[in-house]
Amino acid sequence: MVNFAYTVAGSEATGGAGFQVDLKTFQQLGVYGMGTLTCIVSFDPNDNWNHRFVPVDPQVISDQMEAALTAQDVDTVKIGMLGHPDTITAVAKGLRSQEWTNVVLDPVLICKGQEPGAALDTDNALREQILPLATVATPNYFEACTLSGMEKLETVQDLAEAGERISKLGPKYVLVKGGIDFPGEEAVDVLWDGESATAYSAPKIGQHRVSGAGCTLAAAITAELAKGADIHDAVRVAKDMVTEGIRARVSAHTPFDTVWQGAYTPEKPAGSVISAK
Numbered sequence: 001m002v003n004f005a006y007t008v009a010g011s012e013a014t015g016g017a018g019f020q021v022d023l024k025t026f027q028q029l030g031v032y033g034m035g036t037l038t039c040i041v042s043f044d045p046n047d048n049w050n051h052r053f054v055p056v057d058p059q060v061i062s063d064q065m066e067a068a069l070t071a072q073d074v075d076t077v078k079i080g081m082l083g084h085p086d087t088i089t090a091v092a093k094g095l096r097s098q099e100w101t102n103v104v105l106d107p108v109l110i111c112k113g114q115e116p117g118a119a120l121d122t123d124n125a126l127r128e129q130i131l132p133l134a135t136v137a138t139p140n141y142f143e144a145c146t147l148s149g150m151e152k153l154e155t156v157q158d159l160a161e162a163g164e165r166i167s168k169l170g171p172k173y174v175l176v177k178g179g180i181d182f183p184g185e186e187a188v189d190v191l192w193d194g195e196s197a198t199a200y201s202a203p204k205i206g207q208h209r210v211s212g213a214g215c216t217l218a219a220a221i222t223a224e225l226a227k228g229a230d231i232h233d234a235v236r237v238a239k240d241m242v243t244e245g246i247r248a249r250v251s252a253h254t255p256f257d258t259v260w261q262g263a264y265t266p267e268k269p270a271g272s273v274i275s276a277k
């Protein structure tokens with residue numbers, strides 16, 4: 001049986017993040033990937049690799065969603081970078097056109113290529129139009145502070161509280177990623193499941209942010225949910241995959257490395273490095 005997973009995300013041409021990562025992750029986990037492009041990000045090698053950002057026309061987004069959702073009875077979707085209020089309105093409309101079992105939102109809040117005012121409008125539109133439709137959200141440290149209204153996250157309890165607060169904005173399940181910004185030796189993520197919190201922890205690898213870690217994690221959760229896994233098992237597999245992918249990271253002529261999704265295979269999970277408490 002083939003399981004389908006659908007991503008609505010932006011292109012990042014180097015292959016390190018966004019749409020490209022989502023489809024690679026889906027394939028690696030054995031689900032059939034489908035996708036709609038929301039924007040095109042081109043890093044600028046002549047300007048410190050800053051983002052150049054071009055939104056896709058909202059009508060073209062609607063057309064893509066119509067094609068994908070008519071072609072397949074897909075019930076699991078991942079939402080990645082949207083980047084513009086008009087994009088958000090088009091995506092929200094497309095999402096509301098059918099029922100979903102799983103809507104996994106990676107709430108990519110800032111894009112360096114945008115004016116601060118435009119970024120704020122985008123954040124507000126995401127919070128108002130997309131977050132209420134999500135069943136799972138995967139904010140990173142910064143996004144969790146912004147969405148929860150908490151100033152800093154210093155303990156596992158703080159991560160859990162942020163998750164509980166964000167779940168009140170819509171998604172039943174919230175995975176707050178402490179990642180590299182969380183104090184200590186471990187990259188800790190906490191899943192709030194509506195009743196209790198579970199911490200997923202792995203040793204930090206290196207000192208720097210690796211591009212595509214958030215995309216890989218959310219896409220892997222999406223793939224596992226598409227296969228019918230429950231949320232705790234989906235997060236465990238995703239954490240394993242991103243940890244292995246960071247360990248085997250790929251360097252480039254960019255100032256950052258990227259995750260290698262091919263390092264993880266479902267047949268040979270790396271369970272030994274992960275402790276779920």
Ligand SMILES: Nc1ncnc2c1ncn2[C@@H]1O[C@H](COP(=O)(O)OP(=O)(O)O)[C@@H](O)[C@H]1O
Nearest residue numbers: 140177179180187188203204205213214217242
């Ligand atoms: N250096 C690292 N070593 C191990 N795990 C990491 C590291 N950096 C991030 N992670 C993990 O990668 C996943 C993505 O987190 P993060 O990088 O915070 O997301 P985002 O890309 O959205 O900022 C999380 O599971 C996080 O804990």
Ligand SMILES: Cc1ncc(COP(=O)(O)O)c(C=O)c1O
Nearest residue numbers: 010012017018081212213214215
């Ligand atoms: C199109 C796109 N989506 C998502 C992201 C977020 O990527 P990450 O997984 O590193 O948080 C980026 C970052 O550059 C991007 O360009």
